[in-house]
Amino acid sequence: MAPTSDRELKKGNAELMILALLEHQARHGYEMGKLIAERSEGVVRFHVASLYPLLYRLERRGWVRGEWETAGGRRRRFYRLTPRGRKTLANQRIRWRSFSRAVNRIVEVRYA
Amino acid sequence: MHDWKELVRVRLTPLPLEAARREEIIEELAQQLEEAYSEAVAGGASDSAALHRSLAQFKDWEDLRKAVFHAVEAEEFPIWQQSGILSPRRPAVWIALVLSIALLGLSGFRQALETVSIPFVMVSSNDRSLSARTLGRIERQAVAKGDSRTLAFVALHHPDINEAAGAAEKAIALDPRLTWISARFTQAEGPGFERAPWIARLKTWDPENAFPYLLEAAAVLDKRSHGANGDRRDAVLESTRAIAAAPDFLLSMQKAFAAPTYNSYASQRFELDRAVLGQQKWDRPSLLLLAVTSRPIPNSFAVTSYAKYLVETLGVTAEKAGRTEEAAVQYETAAQFGARMQQSSAGWSERLNGMVIRKISYEHLLPLLRQQGRTGEAAIVESSQTDLQDALESTVREYHLGEASASRAAPLVLISDVLVIVLGVAALGWLGLVTLLYWKENAGGLLNHFASAASVAPPSLLVASLCLYGAYYPYARHIMQFQSENQLVHDLMPFCESLTDPWMVRGFWLTMLLWPTVWCVAIAVLGLITLRWMATRPQNAARHEE
Numbered sequence: 001m002a003p004t005s006d007r008e009l010k011k012g013n014a015e016l017m018i019l020a021l022l023e024h025q026a027r028h029g030y031e032m033g034k035l036i037a038e039r040s041e042g043v044v045r046f047h048v049a050s051l052y053p054l055l056y057r058l059e060r061r062g063w064v065r066g067e068w069e070t071a072g073g074r075r076r077r078f079y080r081l082t083p084r085g086r087k088t089l090a091n092q093r094i095r096w097r098s099f100s101r102a103v104n105r106i107v108e109v110r111y112a
Numbered sequence: 113m114h115d116w117k118e119l120v121r122v123r124l125t126p127l128p129l130e131a132a133r134r135e136e137i138i139e140e141l142a143q144q145l146e147e148a149y150s151e152a153v154a155g156g157a158s159d160s161a162a163l164h165r166s167l168a169q170f171k172d173w174e175d176l177r178k179a180v181f182h183a184v185e186a187e188e189f190p191i192w193q194q195s196g197i198l199s200p201r202r203p204a205v206w207i208a209l210v211l212s213i214a215l216l217g218l219s220g221f222r223q224a225l226e227t228v229s230i231p232f233v234m235v236s237s238n239d240r241s242l243s244a245r246t247l248g249r250i251e252r253q254a255v256a257k258g259d260s261r262t263l264a265f266v267a268l269h270h271p272d273i274n275e276a277a278g279a280a281e282k283a284i285a286l287d288p289r290l291t292w293i294s295a296r297f298t299q300a301e302g303p304g305f306e307r308a309p310w311i312a313r314l315k316t317w318d319p320e321n322a323f324p325y326l327l328e329a330a331a332v333l334d335k336r337s338h339g340a341n342g343d344r345r346d347a348v349l350e351s352t353r354a355i356a357a358a359p360d361f362l363l364s365m366q367k368a369f370a371a372p373t374y375n376s377y378a379s380q381r382f383e384l385d386r387a388v389l390g391q392q393k394w395d396r397p398s399l400l401l402l403a404v405t406s407r408p409i410p411n412s413f414a415v416t417s418y419a420k421y422l423v424e425t426l427g428v429t430a431e432k433a434g435r436t437e438e439a440a441v442q443y444e445t446a447a448q449f450g451a452r453m454q455q456s457s458a459g460w461s462e463r464l465n466g467m468v469i470r471k472i473s474y475e476h477l478l479p480l481l482r483q484q485g486r487t488g489e490a491a492i493v494e495s496s497q498t499d500l501q502d503a504l505e506s507t508v509r510e511y512h513l514g515e516a517s518a519s520r521a522a523p524l525v526l527i528s529d530v531l532v533i534v535l536g537v538a539a540l541g542w543l544g545l546v547t548l549l550y551w552k553e554n555a556g557g558l559l560n561h562f563a564s565a566a567s568v569a570p571p572s573l574l575v576a577s578l579c580l581y582g583a584y585y586p587y588a589r590h591i592m593q594f595q596s597e598n599q600l601v602h603d604l605m606p607f608c609e610s611l612t613d614p615w616m617v618r619g620f621w622l623t624m625l626l627w628p629t630v631w632c633v634a635i636a637v638l639g640l641i642t643l644r645w646m647a648t649r650p651q652n653a654a655r656h657e658e
Contacts, residue, residue: 029140030147048144048169049176056137056183068136077140 014046014054015063016096019081019089022064026080029055055079063088114149114163116142123173126193129184137180144169187557191549191564198567200546209539209570212577219395220588221581228529230398231612242269242403250392251279260286264293265388268381269403273302277310291317292377298327299334299408307331322452323376325368326410332361333414355421365418369445374452378459381407382597389591400591401604405459412465415453419446419469423476431480440480447473460507460601467504474500515606521583522610528580535576538569 021032029052037045058064063085066077081089120142127134145166152162170176174196178189191200198205215221247270254262260283267280277297283290294317297310311331314324336358355362385403389396427442446469453466474497481490545563581588587607594600 028143030144049171049179052137052141052144053176053179053183056180060184060186066136074143075139076143077136 013096014050015058016089016092017044018051018054018058019063019085019092022079022081022085023089026067026069026078028076028078032079058085114146116146116149119167120145123170124177124180126195127177127181128190128193129181133184137184141170188560188564190553191546191560191567192553194564196567198571200550200567205567205570208574209543212536212539212570212573215577215581218581218588219590220585221577223396223398223588224525224580224584225529225532226396227398227525227584227611228533230608231526233398233402242271242399244271244275247271248275255282258286260290261384262388262391264290264384267293268296268385269406273297273300273305276300277305288317292380295323295327295377295408298324298331318375320371320373322368322371322374322449323410325364325371326415327408329361329364329368329414329418330411332358332364333411336361355417356425361414362418365414368415369418369422369449372452374449374456376407376409376456376459376462378404378407378456378462378597382600386591386594395591397587397589397591397594397600397604398608400594401600401608404597404600405605407459409459409462410465412461415465416468416472419450419472422446423472427476431476436480436484440477440484443473443477443480446470447477459597460605463598464504464507467500467507470500471497471504515610517586518606519610521586522607524583525580526611528576528583531576532573532580535569535573538566539573542566542569 017036018032021027021035027035029048032055033046033048033051055064055066059066059079061084062082064079065082066079068075069078070076071078117138120138124138124141127137129137148169149162149166152165153159157165174194178194181187181189181193193201195201200206216225247266250262251266251270253259254266263279263283263286267276267283270276270279280293280297283293291313294310294314297305298307298314300307308331311324311328315328318324382404386400389400389403422442423446427439427446430436430442431439450466450469450471450473454463454470455466456462474493478490478493478497481487481493542563545559545566549559549563587604589603594603
């Protein structure tokens with residue numbers, strides 16, 4: 001995938017990716033940055049300078065909630081989904097699946 | 113051991129959030145740095161390399177501060193808390209604003225700024241400095257002081273011809289040497305206004321001068337054109353027969369060509385206009401040009417037509433009839449008049465007119481002298497003819513030379529001028545907003561947004577101002593530095609004409625700025641590609657590592 005498209009996709013779906021990462025468990029910022037890079041096999045990398053403002057924006061909207069916890073001897077700020085965030089994630093996921101299926105139907109088409 | 117929180121606090125301050133929230137953010141970002149540092153050290157990096165790698169995660173702390181604030185507060189970052197190069201807390205933007213304002217102290221820059229009004233002034237031949245109201249005020253002051261020259265200035269420029277005539281009467285009564293200002297009224301029109309007394313007054317005052325008779329001849333043409341519906345002003349000049357059938361026109365012209373001097377009062381008028389404009393602190397060469405060029409000049413077509421009538425009709429007819437002495441007199445009369453017109457301190461067009469008349473005369477006089485065997489006189493005329501041809505060519509060439517450089521400078525001046533005005537307004541808006549936001553920080557996010565966007569105005573204003581001053585610099589002069597009307601017209605007229613050229617924009621883009629524009633676009637595209645490449649380089653590098 002071309003870098004330009006990478007960025008466009010990332011920009012459009014950053015919120016969805018963060019919400020999805022928090023669906024099953026609370027995570028801190030550093031972990032989320034690493035996870036995105038790992039799960040996307042390096043294709044998607046979040047710039048840290050964009051990640052934290054995004055987390056604060058989601059928190060302001062009430063989609064995630066940050067709380068200080070101690071883990072591994074370190075105080076960390078863990079983020080978890082709020083009910084409102086969970087609902088938003090469900091909606092965004094539906095939209096994403098619908099969109100990606102539509103795109104796949106176009107780009108994966110084979111002529112006999 | 114590094115103090116990560118302090119490291120972040122120093123870089124992220126000021127961050128105008130609620131204290132507890134700010135501390136949370138600082139701590140969280142400090143952890144991000146620490147984690148990255150620890151990971152790098154665990155991977156075998158040295159302390160300094162690990163620190164460098166950790167800090168490299170946040171390349172632009174100013175952007176981060178703005179982004180964090182915007183994310184938390186959903187508002188634009190307060191302008192007085194910004195630390196970027198264009199922040200009001202930094203000197204750069206203030207220096208740019210002060211320098212832009214300081215440029216107003218330069219007379220040349222003020223002149224350059226006023227050039228934006230020249231196209232309107234030149235087209236309407238009307239300047240607010242020469243409005244009836246302003247001149248009325250000046251007249252009252254001049255009457256109180258008994259200042260005849262200022263009254264004469266009012267008489268020359270007042271848009272109401274009857275008011276102007278009143279001022280002229282007062283000026284001449286105070287100083288009869290100013291009677292030459294009567295020339296202004298010899299071509300004027302207005303309700304209840306009569307030219308004839310002014311022409312008569314001028315002829316009586318200056319009977320040896322050809323100029324009043326030429327103005328009288330022009331008035332005859334005007335009078336005849338009003339005689340019948342549909343008649344054109346120059347109908348008299350359409351044919352030799354028409355000229356011969358206009359005795360009043362012929363009489364005025366005969367007197368003009370026989371008069372021993374030619375003075376169109378150009379130098380008197382130039383000195384008067386320059387002195388009064390200087391006295392009124394109107395140091396604007398364009399205004400002086402407008403004032404000077406509004407002076408009456410003879411109808412060049414009428415003068416040339418009469419010269420041709422003299423030479424090609426009367427002279428040639430006499431020559432063909434064998435009256436060679438009579439023919440020579442006609443040729444010489446025209447040639448001498450042309451020489452007087454050319455050598456006087458008259459304007460560019462009158463000098464050119466004089467040259468053309470001499471040329472017409474010499475073309476007939478030279479063969480006649482040779483035919484009569486007057487070789488000595490013929491040689492002198494031949495030499496004069498050569499000099500005349502050179503003078504004609506150099507006059508025309510010189511004018512076009514000025515025209516070429518002016519046509520390059522004028523569009524740059526005009527565009528820079530418009531930019532300076534627009535950016536000046538934006539800079540003033542910025543100044544107003546930052547002042548308001550300084551005293552009332554919570555005045556509104558929208559104001560902050562506008563103030564941030566307008567931060568670019570002061571430095572842009574300075575750049576546009578310098579461009580304007582640079583482009584106008586060759587024309588920036590105090591009006592007292594112009595020594596004559598000819599110099600003023602030669603140096604400034606092509607520039608002012610280029611400003612008013614309706615096709616300037618098309619001609620300018622097509623002929624002058626086509627290649628510079630292509631170059632600028634090419635460099636801009638190259639720059640954008642480079643910036644794009646630099647921005648995406650880390651991603652490419654990551655892919656390569658993979």
